[in-house]
Structure formats: structure tokens, C-alpha cells
Amino acid sequence: MFHRESGVLKTTYEADMALYPLPIARWTVGALAVVFFGVLPLTLDQYYLSLANLVWISVIGALGLNILVGYTGQVSIGHGAFMSVGAYTAANLAIRLGSPWPVNLLAGGLMAALVGAVVGIPSVRIKGLYLAIATLAGQLIIEWTINHVTFISGGVQASIDVPRPRLGSYVLSSQRQMYFFLLVFVVLAIVGTLNLIRSRVGRAFIAIRDQDIAAEIIGIDIFRYKLLAFAISSFYAGVTGVLYTYYLGIANYEQFQIGVSIDYLAMIIIGGLGSVLGSVLGAIFVTLLPIGIRYAMEAFGGLFFAPQTVLNLIPNLRLMMFGALIIFFLIVEPEGLNRLWRNIRNYFRIWPFAY
Amino acid sequence: MSEEFGFFLLLLSNGVLIGLMYSLIALGFVLVYKATDAVNFAQGEFVMIAGLVVALAISAAGAPLWVAVMLGLASMIVFGFALERVVLRKLIGRPIIAVVMATIGLASILRGVGPTFFGAGTKPLPLPISDEPFVIGPLFIPPIQLLGASVSIFFILAFGWFFLWSRKGIAMRAVADNQQVAMAMGINVERYFGLAWAMTGVVSALGGIIWGNLLGVDVNLSLVGFKVFPVVILGGLDSIPGAVVGGLIVGVVENIVAGYVDPYVGGGTKDFAPYVLMILALMVRPYGIFGKRIIERV
Numbered sequence: 001m002f003h004r005e006s007g008v009l010k011t012t013y014e015a016d017m018a019l020y021p022l023p024i025a026r027w028t029v030g031a032l033a034v035v036f037f038g039v040l041p042l043t044l045d046q047y048y049l050s051l052a053n054l055v056w057i058s059v060i061g062a063l064g065l066n067i068l069v070g071y072t073g074q075v076s077i078g079h080g081a082f083m084s085v086g087a088y089t090a091a092n093l094a095i096r097l098g099s100p101w102p103v104n105l106l107a108g109g110l111m112a113a114l115v116g117a118v119v120g121i122p123s124v125r126i127k128g129l130y131l132a133i134a135t136l137a138g139q140l141i142i143e144w145t146i147n148h149v150t151f152i153s154g155g156v157q158a159s160i161d162v163p164r165p166r167l168g169s170y171v172l173s174s175q176r177q178m179y180f181f182l183l184v185f186v187v188l189a190i191v192g193t194l195n196l197i198r199s200r201v202g203r204a205f206i207a208i209r210d211q212d213i214a215a216e217i218i219g220i221d222i223f224r225y226k227l228l229a230f231a232i233s234s235f236y237a238g239v240t241g242v243l244y245t246y247y248l249g250i251a252n253y254e255q256f257q258i259g260v261s262i263d264y265l266a267m268i269i270i271g272g273l274g275s276v277l278g279s280v281l282g283a284i285f286v287t288l289l290p291i292g293i294r295y296a297m298e299a300f301g302g303l304f305f306a307p308q309t310v311l312n313l314i315p316n317l318r319l320m321m322f323g324a325l326i327i328f329f330l331i332v333e334p335e336g337l338n339r340l341w342r343n344i345r346n347y348f349r350i351w352p353f354a355y
Numbered sequence: 356m357s358e359e360f361g362f363f364l365l366l367l368s369n370g371v372l373i374g375l376m377y378s379l380i381a382l383g384f385v386l387v388y389k390a391t392d393a394v395n396f397a398q399g400e401f402v403m404i405a406g407l408v409v410a411l412a413i414s415a416a417g418a419p420l421w422v423a424v425m426l427g428l429a430s431m432i433v434f435g436f437a438l439e440r441v442v443l444r445k446l447i448g449r450p451i452i453a454v455v456m457a458t459i460g461l462a463s464i465l466r467g468v469g470p471t472f473f474g475a476g477t478k479p480l481p482l483p484i485s486d487e488p489f490v491i492g493p494l495f496i497p498p499i500q501l502l503g504a505s506v507s508i509f510f511i512l513a514f515g516w517f518f519l520w521s522r523k524g525i526a527m528r529a530v531a532d533n534q535q536v537a538m539a540m541g542i543n544v545e546r547y548f549g550l551a552w553a554m555t556g557v558v559s560a561l562g563g564i565i566w567g568n569l570l571g572v573d574v575n576l577s578l579v580g581f582k583v584f585p586v587v588i589l590g591g592l593d594s595i596p597g598a599v600v601g602g603l604i605v606g607v608v609e610n611i612v613a614g615y616v617d618p619y620v621g622g623g624t625k626d627f628a629p630y631v632l633m634i635l636a637l638m639v640r641p642y643g644i645f646g647k648r649i650i651e652r653v
Contacts (some may be wrong), residue, residue, distance in 0.1 A: 065429065069452060073450075075451065075452050076453060103604075122634070122637050122638065122641075124639055125638070125641045126638075126641040128451045129388075129394045129451055129455070129592060130588065130592070130637065130642070132394075132451070132452075132455055133584045133588055134588075134633075134634060134637055136584060136630075137584070137585075137630040137631075137633055138633050138634075140581075140626070140627060140630050141627060141630055141631060141634075144623060144626070144627040147623070148620055148623065180546060189568035236497075262459055262463075263460070264508075265456060266456070266460075269452075269456050272451070299625050312470075312475065313471065316466075316467040316468075316470050316471045317467065317471075317521055318467070319463045319464065319466050319467030320463070320464050320468060320471070321467075322460070322463050323459075323460035323461060323462070323463030323464035323465075323466075323467070324460070324464055325460075326457070326459065326460030326463070327442055327457050327461065329445065329451050330449075330456060330460070331442065331445045331446070331457075334449065340539040
């Protein structure tokens with residue numbers, strides 16, 4: 001029951017593509033479900049739950065970006081803006097029409113998908129660096145539009161208050177309630193991505209990433225699939241934006257500036273490109289990094305610096321650590337945390353009887 | 356001459372001068388891309404760090420201007436070589452996203468390093484030229500912009516000569532064209548990569564001095580880097596004349612748009628118009644005006 005296979009013993013494609021290759025995978029998933037749905041929300045206090053909630057929101061966004069960058073090989077520096085599209089769509093619907101959150105969530109995701117596909121149109125003719133810069137342009141243009149068109153941004157400070165999501169007459173407001181609310185979407189996003197990658201569409205994405213001209217020659221409609229990748233990825237981003245808006249209770253474009261796009265890129269680089277587990281690990285890592293740095297500085301920074309210096313140092317230290325980690329992972333472990341985890345697992349697979 | 360036309364000329368002349376100053380920074384970007392196929396998303400941060408070094412040498416150490424400038428140039432050259440050796444050489448042959456993210460990471464580090472080691476406040480970077488603009492008819496031309504444009508033109512000509520006629524420049528073009536063949540011809544490819552980054556350092560240092568004088572030196576100086584992308588995309592990522600033409604287009608367009616549209620939409624079009632123009636240009640000419648068209652094979 002707890003064994004792992006000793007080699008590749010698959011004889012059918014079905015076995016190769018299975019979500020649960022071994023019985024132990026079911027057990028692992030079951031155990032994780034117990035921990036995340038049962039143990040953690042009941043034991044953590046408000047503060048740690050709020051951190052967990054931030055992590056869940058990032059996980060969804062990182063998965064979406066990984067579909068585009070990791071699986072389809074198209075670089076996007078515009079995901080922060082796609083999130084803002086989702087956020088403002090949902091906020092406007094909630095305020096103007098008073099529509100319930102499932103409608104807003106879906107509408108936000110679809111609107112972001114539409115905008116993402118439009119931004120992705122240049123990807124048909126341009127690729128690589130030119131595309132990266134084109135998506136950067138998308139980010140700046142969307143940011144500017146939201147900030148300057150008062151119909152979208154609601155005027156003053158470009159922020160809109162959003163009512164709390166409710167299930168029937170039950171209002172979700174505490175961190176613990178939001179935890180469950182967000183976790184459901186994390187599970188949906190993970191299962192959705194895993195299945196997308198196993199499907200025909202996912203294989204087409206991977207073919208485009210590996211060699212797009214070759215993919216075109218074997219009959220993959222590049223235009224369609226590249227736009228589809230942008231749309232799906234932006235849908236995730238839009239949903240992330242909506243969830244973040246509901247979590248904060250306010251839609252504000254400052255939460256989705258270019259730094260956010262870069263944070264998400266860092267998540268998938270550090271976690272591992274083209275890997276679902278990597279997206280999750282990377283999202284956890286990058287979200288908790290600034291908090292870890294703050295703790296470390298508050299605990300030990302006083303030994304070296306004056307208290308005021310420590311406070312000034314923390315944001316700068318965060319920037320430096322963040323950049324250094326990106327470069328470190330790119331040079332030392334290009335496949336990211338996912339690869340590290342696999343190395344550990346493979347070591348213990350044959351432990352203690354290594355050859 | 357009507358008032359209206361005078362206003363237009365003022366915007367135009369301003370745009371041309373500012374555009375040439377963008378070209379100087381864009382030149383750094385193009386040099387690296389041309390030689391190493393790497394794109395430098397930290398170009399603005401290079402400019403910021405160079406400006407900080409020079410400003411600090413003048414204000415804190417009390418060095419004369421020429422010493423400070425030399426110090427800035429030397430430190431950026433060393434930085435360029437070191438960066439290539441430590442980070443970018445390891446990323447040769449890796450996907451584009453790797454290089455893009457490495458320079459974004461570098462940008463993040465430099466943004467943290469700036470305020471930590473050089474102080475967070477805005478520092479002046481005084482140059483011994485007057486603040487009084489030259490007035491020619493309707494035109495107001497600040498001397499610093501004239502200086503910036505001249506330095507820019509000088510360096511563009513110098514690099515043009517370097518690439519066309521000098522031995523090292525020809526070798527660098529060979530490296531850019533085909534790394535493997537260049538290696539087979541006995542060119543030390545890695546040394547030229549280092550040289551390209553050092554040249555970018557030089558251009559950034561000059562950009563840092565001129566832009567630092569214009570805007571004051573702090574972390575926000577690195578935002579100049581965002582202006583570089585439309586410039587190089589319009590001109591073509593690997594073309595020196597492209598950097599000039601792109602710079603001129605961006606400078607003129609942003610000034611004219613800001614002059615005529617800003618009053619109606621409440622500002623900010625300056626940062627936004629070049630990117631719209633860039634997207635439109637990408638639809639028509641995916642490799643920019645002078646960019647090399649890449650023919651791909653499976």
C-alpha cells in the first residue's frame with residue numbers, strides 16, 4: 001500500500017496518464033485533504049490563517065501563469081493587469097448590479113480571459129523577447145486605463161468597496177471562513193490544471209513550447225492554441241483577482257501593479273516551470289518570504305543595527321533577497337523547488353538499499 | 356508665426372532632445388542584445404546605480420566632477436564584466452525566460468542595494484552648466500538636454516564606427532551573428548560577451564549622470580528604464596540606428612501627446628502613449644524598423 005514502483009512498468013497509455021499512478025498517491029491526497037481542510041484551519045490562529053489565505057490566492061495565480069509560461073512557453077509580464085481586470089469587473093458588477101459572487105467570479109474570469117487573449121494576439125507573429133515586452137505594454141496600458149477611466153475605477157483613489165461573499169444568508173467574513181472559501185478554489189484550480197495538462201489541449205500546449213514550428217507541421221493550430229493558452233491563463237489570473245478583491249473587501253489597482261506580475265513570474269521560476277507542484281511550492285515560498293525576512297530581521301536585526309535602521313532595511317532586504325533567489329534558482333536549480341522535491345523523493349525511493 | 360505653431364515647435368524640439376537622451380540608454384540595451392542575445396531588463400537600474408555612485412562621490416566624498424565621472428565609469432565597467440562572469444555566462448543557451456528573469460532579479464537586487472548602501476533620499480547631481488535655457492524664438496532649450504543629446508550623438512557615432520570598422524567590433528558582430536562559427540574562427544566569445552556588458556556599463560554611467568542631473572538621483576531614476584522598451588522595440592532590438600530612430604519617435608510622440616492630450620484626460624499619457632505606439636508597430640513590423648528578421652528552422 002505504501003510502496004513505490006521500482007521502475008517504469010506501465011503498459012498502457014491510460015496507466016501513463018493516470019492522475020493517481022499508485023495507491024500511495026490516493027493516500028497522500030487523502031492525508032493532505034485532512035491536514036488542509038481539518039487540522040490547519042482548526043489549529044491556526046487568525047494571523048496564520050490570513051497568511052494561509054494569501055498563499056491560497058497566489059497558488060491559483062501561479063498555476064495560471066505556469067500554464068502559459070511553463071507549459072506553453074509564452075512569456076507574460078502582464079498577469080498583474082489581468083488580475084486587475086478580473087477584480088474590477090467583479091467589483092463593478094457587485095456594486096452596480098448587486099449580483100452574487102459566483103456570477104462576479106465567473107464574469108471576472110471571463111473578462112480577464114478576453115483581455116488576456118487580446119493581449120496575446122501579438123504572440124502569433126512575435127515571440128520571445130518581443131512578446132515579453134508586448135505583454136509588459138499590456139500591463140502598463142491596462143493599469144493606465146483602469147486608473148484613468150472613472151467608469152471602471154469608481155473615481156477617487158481608483159478603489160471600490162466590495163460586499164463580503166455570502167452563501168445563502170451566511171456571510172463569509174472571518175479569516176477562517178475565507179480559508180475554506182479560498183481552499184475550494186485552490187483544489188479546483190489544481191485539479192483543473194492537472195487535467196488540462198493531460199488532455200489534448202495540454203499536449204498541444206507542450207508541443208508548442210518545445211518547438212512551435214514543428215507543432216504547426218504536425219497539425220496543431222498555433223494561432224488557436226496560443227490564444228487559448230493566454231485565455232485560460234488569464235482566466236486563472238482573473239479569478240485570482242476576484243478572490244483577492246473579495247478577500248480584501250476592496251478592489252484597488254495598486255494591488256495589481258507590475259511588481260505583482262514579476263512576483264508571480266518569480267513564483268513559477270522558483271517553484272519550477274511546467275509543474276503543478278512547483279507552482280504551489282513557489283507560491284508558498286514567495287508569499288511567505290517577506291514575512292520570514294521580517295521575522296528574521298525583527299529577531300536578529302537588532303543585534304547589528306539600530307532599531308530605526310532595521311525598519312528601513314526590511315523592504316530593501318526583501319527586494320535583494322527576492323532578486324538573489326531568482327538568480328540563484330536560475331543558475332543552480334533551473335527546475336526549481338519541484339526538482340529539489342523530486343531529488344529528495346528519489347533518494348528515499350531506494351533508501352536504505354542504494355546501489 | 357502663430358502661437359499654436361510655436362507650441363508645436365516647442366514640443367517637437369523638446370521631444371527630439373529628450374528622444375536622443377532615451378537613445379543613449381537604449382544604446383546600452385541594444386549593445387547587449389546585439390552581442391549576447393540577452394535582454395537587459397535592469398537597464399534602468401544600471402542607470403540608477405551609476406547615478407548614485409557619481410552623486411555620492413561628489414556630495415559625500417567631495418570629489419571633483421571628473422574624478423566622480425571616472426569613478427562612475429570604472430565601477431560600471433567592473434560591474435558589467437563581473438555580472439557577465441558570475442550570472443549571465445551560466446545562462447548561455449537557456450530559454451529566453453531564464454535571461455529575462457535573471458535581469459529582472461538583478462533589477463530587484465539593485466533597487467534594494469541603492470537605498471541600503473547609498474541612502475534613500477534624493478541626491479542632486481550638479482554639473483557645471485547653467486540652468487538658464489537658451490531661448491530661440493518660441494523654443495526653450497535647457498543646456499542639460501543639449502548636453503545629453505550631444506553625448507548621445509557622439510556615442511552613437513562612436514559605437515557605429517566601432518562595429519563597422521574596428522577589429523573588436525567586427526569580432527563582436529561575428530559573435531552576434533553566429534556564436535559557434537565565431538568560436539571556430541578563433542574568437543573568444545565569452546570575452547566579447549564581457550566586453551558588451553562593460554560597454555553597456557559605460558553607456559549607463561553616462562545616462563546616469565545626465566538623467567541624474569535632470570531628475571535627481573534616487574530609486575525612481577530607474578523608471579527611465581521603462582522608456583527604453585518602446586524605443587528598442589520600435590527601432591529593432593539589435594540595431595544602433597534603430598535606437599536613434601526609436602528614441603526620436605518616442606521622444607517626439609510622448610511630448611506631443613502629453614502636450615495636446617494630457618489636459619483632457621488628467622495626465623500620465625506620457626508614459627503610456629509610447630507603449631500604444633509600440634503595440635501598433637509590432638503588429639505591422641514584428642522585428643521593428645531596422646531589426647534583423649530571424650528565419651527559423653525546425
